[in-house]
Amino acid sequence: MAELLCKRLGEADYLPTFEAMKALTDERNADSPDELWLLQHPRVFTQGRAGKAEHVLAPGDIPVVQVDRGGQVTYHGPGQWVLYLMVDIKRRGLGVRALVDVIEQAIVDLLAAYGIAAAPKPEAPGVYVGADKIASLGLRLRRGCSYHGLSLNVDMDLEPFSRINPCGYEGLQVTSMARCLPGQALDMEEVGDRLLSAVAHQLKQ
Template sequence: MDFFAPVNSASTRCCLLETKGLVPYLEAWAWQQCLVSDRKLNPKLDDVLILLEHPPVYTLGQGATTEFLKFNLAQTEYELHRIERGGEVTYHCPGQLVGYPILNLQHYRKDLHWYLRQLEEVIIRVLAVYRLEGTRISGLTGVWVAGRKVAAIGIKVSRWITMHGFALNVCPDLEGFDRIVPCGIPDKPVGSLAQFVPDITIEQVRQEVAIAFAEVFGVKLVPTQTGGL
């Protein structure tokens, strides 16, 4: 079986929630927790893909160390949250497209390695639209272009239902990454698509991410309001 072949038929529904403007991190986190809880109670509920942007915020994975922070926790003015995903510290900000898939992997493959590679494949296909070669690095998670990490991935899976997801640097101010060691990797610089495609916009990439996600996971994305979830 092709590792990246869709598992589902194209008729499988997945609700697409696209927000306008910036969504506070804690608000989106609460959405995810609620969606996961609902699907634990009723596994037949549709999967969901949330695409959004956050105001500036730092997050630490559940086992992350604070040694990768370059600012004083006791005196910081920066928003910081420790959350239940895997991985080290990362940064979200405007100009970065964040994707939170809420998927029941029992309907796909009960394989976390497969799931991570699928998320990477989504990003790689999006980059190809802009004639950029997205690459993987053995032993690490994420996607790089010309040695610069443009997409970070961190997930949490409970009863095979996923939360958290990926962050793709489209056209952000990268200065915020200077205050951390992103993902705990000191020798790999962070980059953005705008460094290679200067006129790129979030809205363009948002559409391409939705298309690639539907292809990779073999789903039909159905635009949905929050009240329909």
């Protein structure tokens, strides 16, 4: 099985991270290890390739960055873990749908460990607690390799999601682990470690 490097990058600005993902994908070869990057971003909206401007309602002081992943607009900010997957999916014998399933199952498993019942929706990628979205995902494939990845709302200010139609869905409500577990203290670093482990475990299946 191909080597899998897990990296913790702390808080990292969005644009340099985006450029680093693209560079790694362009420069890798058949022997390059796959990489998972766990990090948090300062406040930013990112708009996918097919993103429609009307879904960005009132960004205010938060920058909007155009990116090359699939999907519409989403928000990243402190208190949310972002995990990027630079994976040679062809080498791992995965298709795009299978990679999405891997990501979603890892998030569902992680949330279950905290007592949060969550599930994906086939028609709208991501993970939901009831009708509320708790995790988003967006991917780009180039040369048989993925980049971009997932975001999981842990304990964050959810107000910026009201400035957009999250993932292009008007009226979609967004939640977080903290909101699902009122009064329960969450260790951000522990959640991040568990998320990294859950995705790595699914990829190694």
